[in-house]
Amino acid sequence: MSLSTNPAPKASTLEGPSGDALPATGVRGRILDVAYELFSRRGVRDVGVNELISRSGVAKASFYRHFASKDELVLAFLERRDQQWTVDMIVSEARRRGDTAESQLLSIFDVFADWFARDDFEACSFINILLEMGAGHPLGQASIDYLAKIRGHVQQLAEEAGLRDPEGFSRSWHILMKGSIVSAAEGDRAAAGRAREMAGWLISSHRRG
Structure with a gap:
């Protein structure tokens, strides 16, 4: 420089x-x-x-x-949301709570449980904007990209845990994450615990040996 x-x-x-x-x-x-x-x-x-x-x-x-434009502001919002929600709240807190990569994966749903119980629970903006704007809209595509980044964090933990097919695992795991968020938005505040139980089965099925 x-x-x-x-x-x-x-x-x-x-x-x-x-x-x-x-x-x-x-x-x-x-x-x-x-x-x-x-x-x-x-x-x-x-x-x-x-x-x-x-x-x-x-x-x-x-x-x-x-x-x-308003769209430019929405893109800036999504960038901040990725940092504050995905990185600072979900990934960093899950890593802090778990001692191993597997336990850190499961801790994602412990973090979700705390989040779902909050009065200001607002669901996932990436899912919301994707569904609102559609995949063909630039804001919908940006939301897809940020959702892919979340899968990337999960895939990295799966690789650290030595699980089979980390990419496929991350896609299945992400379905549990997204599904639990939607269920919580419907009013099921126990959704994180239900997803955590299924997540344990998913980890078991991807262990090597």
Whole structure:
């Protein structure tokens, strides 16, 4: 990485609704915070740009300076969702709870059980947006890609556990994950425990030897 001897330019600022100057990154973050709350609970089509602007407390020009379109904002939301939900909440917490790769796989459903019991349980945004927008829409395809990343995390754990056919295992395991989320959204808050039991059978069937 090369370092410039020129002085660094000052951070660009934008005026907030009250006339206060806000760092550009702060404006973007505020919009994304609001979008995260709304998209994760209500999906895409039910949330309009005007509501996003109003709830964010930014000017329309500021909104479009950071996000050229609503779809671009949804893509940023999905990226954040992947980091906060998939990586930080599910994968990292499951790895923390389990001592072995197999136990870490099973711990995914322990994490799910805690999640399903929360009053703010909002199901899986990747599934929701895929079903809402369809696989042929760019947002639907992005959701498919993020779901594939989840399978990738499962496949990595399966490889660490020495299970047979890690790729096929991850697809079967992901069916249990997605199915338990849908069941919890239907009102079955014990869905994680049911899925965990079936997950144990799946692990047994993929052990070598």
